[in-house]
Amino acid sequence: MSATMEHRDGIAAFAETARQAVASCAAKPVRDRASQLAGDGLLGILAPESAGGLDLGLDFAVPVMEAAGAGLLGFPLAETLLLGAAFGATPFGPAIVLGERVATIAWAGRVRTASGRVSGTVGRAPLADQADLLLVATETGAVLVARDAPGVTLQPAIGLDLEAPEHEVVLDAVAPLATLDAARFATLREDALLLRAAEIGGSAQRCLALALEHVSTREQFGRTLVSFQALRHALARQKLAVEHIGAALERHAALAASGAGEARHAARTAYAAATRFGIAAIESALQLHGGMGFTWEVDVHRHLRRARTAEAQGDAAGLHRRLAQDLLTANA
Amino acid sequence: MDQDQAFLPPGLAGEEYRAHVRAWLAAHVPAGFLADQADHQAPDLDACRAWEAAMHRGGLAGITWPQAYGGHGLTLREHLIANQEIGRLALPESVNSLGKELAGPIILAIGSEEQKRRYLPPLLEMREIWCQGFSEPNAGSDLAGLRTRATRDGSVWRVNGRKIWTSGAPNAQRCLLLARTGPIEDRHRGLALFAMRMDAPGVTVRPLRQMDGREHFAEVFIDDVVIEADDALGAPDQGWSAAVRVLAIERATNRMYRAWRFENELHHLVRACRLDATLAALIESGTYHRRLAETVVDIDIIKAYVEPVVERLMAGESIGDRGSLMKLHWSEAHQRFAALALELLEQAPPGAAPEVQAARARFQRLYLAARAETIYAGTTEIQLGIIGDRILGLPRERARGGR
Missing domain, CATH: 1.10.540.10 (Acyl-CoA dehydrogenase/oxidase, N-terminal domain)
Structure with missing residues (x-):
């Protein structure tokens, strides 16, 4: 019990640092964001101490990802946290943790390997145009390549997200810098689900706050909007969604702290809950803004774009199929 | 035994x-x-x-x-x-x-x-079964409007009124009765709790047939019923506020088995479907994958609300109104699941195996019974109100300009 509570206190300490760091990133170019976040000690949360990291559990990254979501951080933060840990034993680890090299991951597609070189088209690589390092999936795990290596071509960004636009990358006989075996790459992908759940949760919280502010100030029919029950109930449902995600994230933390084998399953369901309830909450917050919600200036659409992108990057549709398949297998 | x-x-x-x-x-x-x-x-x-x-x-x-x-x-x-x-x-x-x-x-x-x-x-020891006499014909969600009156008569209380939706009343020996001791204008104040004997002269139970065919809840008529002073719980004007504090904790700790029972139901549904070629093909096809997976997620969310309650209460922390979040979620999630189970099993062909028929019967009952879950213990609308008013702290502003 006390372990859980100490854990909660430790995690809370990151939240405030992260909020401030994310806020000060807003006006900076991407590479300066890397220095800012590294300087605040946020990029090495998961990385081993030998790489300059803090070697903490995944749940310590949750408040940082929440802050990134709430503050619309334009940086491949989940990717950086995961790559710093995965390549902690190589020279790339410290470079990533210190913010000297910007690293990202192509979440979709995989390349073929021939004669030690990789070729193919991968996609869903956030901010690949700003990155030095790119992780791509192979038949046997994943490899790290240099973005400026011969044979690497970037396609213009296409996708919903405005903060960390996604790119497709064509690789033609590119020499890898380092490799990740299948098991560690699978773990990285699973860990990413929890980080995305936190990010979507942060966005949903922020959108609820924006909606609350809007309906508390705008008047129609001689009353502030918040006095209308239909709107109050919509806000209550948004709050319910935010609490669902928070509870699911806490459950993962509790299971992980006690070493329960269920923790991995809990990360999957936390992510599934975030995509389902979090996105619905963001859409509802947009609705409560009325016409303002459909304008470019109001940030809710940015959160929606980002959350929908996180939904695709984590393959929420495929995850639901796997959860159903697991259920069928368990009752064969 | x-x-x-x-x-x-x-x-x-x-x-x-x-x-x-x-x-x-x-x-x-x-x-x-x-x-x-x-x-x-x-x-x-x-x-x-x-x-x-x-x-x-x-x-x-x-x-x-x-x-x-x-x-x-x-x-x-x-x-x-x-x-x-x-x-x-x-x-x-x-x-x-x-x-x-x-x-x-x-x-x-x-x-x-x-x-x-x-x-x-x-x-x-199950020698005394209790029922809950709170709701009245004109005081359901708005409990503060209740009219059943308890009047002091020498050393005893004399009670008159009528309760409704009293679950378990036909089988109960005791009723946890909420009655008014002060004027109705006092709303929440002036309410007292009693442990009323159900065999007391003047207590009449009229079972109500429920939409699922059972007679579990009832109307309770209370005509000049005498309640001994030592069956009054707490001070006359404080019973209710104490009860409300207990109820907030209870909403978070009662029937803690729900998520695990729900899981039993989900697994039973899958096993039953797999026993029948038609249903097995349906759940394997992918058409139902999304809803099955969402049920798995819904159950994990219930667990995520329930599990920490124990440690928080044991550490002396307050649960506040979190029970409302939990209640709203499980009741709606359970209804979604019940509809899924019904839809699947009603596609069973005639002559399906006895196990499949047994599952059909279980999930038909469950589907009907689940309709009550978003109504009892505070309707969905009441829970949304609690979340808005008390968790989000939304201002309760009325019309401006004197309207």
Whole structure:
């Protein structure tokens, strides 16, 4: 019990640092964001101490990802946290943790390997145009390549997200810098689900706050909007969604702290809950803004774009199929 | 009952207690009790009473209550463990849940020492079943409008009024009665709680037939019923506020087995579908993958709300209104699941195997019964109001400019 509570206190300490760091990133170019976040000690949360990291559990990254979501951080933060840990034993680890090299991951597609070189088209690589390092999936795990290596071509960004636009990358006989075996790459992908759940949760919280502010100030029919029950109930449902995600994230933390084998399953369901309830909450917050919600200036659409992108990057549709398949297998 | 049912080894806690619960249940669950087995027969009232009394002797009920009042003096942690194990088997719902989860905790909080010794042991031993006399024809969600009146008459109270939706009233020996001692304008103030005997002269129970065909809830007419002063719980003007505090905790701790029972239902549904070629093809096809996966996620969210409650309460933290979040979620999630189960199983072809027919019967009952879940214990709309008013703290502004 006390372990859980100490854990909660430790995690809370990151939240405030992260909020401030994310806020000060807003006006900076991407590479300066890397220095800012590294300087605040946020990029090495998961990385081993030998790489300059803090070697903490995944749940310590949750408040940082929440802050990134709430503050619309334009940086491949989940990717950086995961790559710093995965390549902690190589020279790339410290470079990533210190913010000297910007690293990202192509979440979709995989390349073929021939004669030690990789070729193919991968996609869903956030901010690949700003990155030095790119992780791509192979038949046997994943490899790290240099973005400026011969044979690497970037396609213009296409996708919903405005903060960390996604790119497709064509690789033609590119020499890898380092490799990740299948098991560690699978773990990285699973860990990413929890980080995305936190990010979507942060966005949903922020959108609820924006909606609350809007309906508390705008008047129609001689009353502030918040006095209308239909709107109050919509806000209550948004709050319910935010609490669902928070509870699911806490459950993962509790299971992980006690070493329960269920923790991995809990990360999957936390992510599934975030995509389902979090996105619905963001859409509802947009609705409560009325016409303002459909304008470019109001940030809710940015959160929606980002959350929908996180939904695709984590393959929420495929995850639901796997959860159903697991259920069928368990009752064969 | 066997002698060994009367035995809870002393000093058991945590996982040792879980091992005891598992072993005890494996040895004692009567034939036909398991809802996910083809031989399931819903037990009658007497069978439920005997079973629950046995569970109490085996250490699976009254877990956190003091030993002086018939409880086992364990912690909420063991309460959760027992609930998980009972839920996994989907054992019959308690016929005295209002006693164990509402009246009992309120008596423990505001009852006198003498009242605790008098009410609690018969409740746990299933000699006294309790019902809840709160709602009235004109005071449902708006409970503060209730009109049943208790008037002091010398050394006793004299009560007149009418209660409705009183679950379990036809079987109950006692009623946790909420009645007004002050003027109706006082709303929440001037309300008192009583432990009314259901066999008292002037108490008439008229069962109401429910939409699922059962007669579990009832109207209770109270005509000039005399309640002894020592059956009044707490001070006349404080009973309600104390009860509200208990209720907030109860909303978060009652029927903690829900997520695990829900899981039993989900797994039963899948197994039943796999027994039938038509249904197996349907659930394998992918058409239902999304809804099945969402059910898995919904159950994990219930667990995510329930599990931390124990540690928080044991650490002295407040649960506040979190019970409303939980109630809103499980009731709606369970209805979604019930609709899914019904839709799937109603596609079973004629002549399906007995196991499939048994599942059909279970999930038809469940679908109908689940309609009540977003109504009782505070409707969905009331819970949304609580979340808005008390958790989000939305201003309760009315019309401006004097309108």
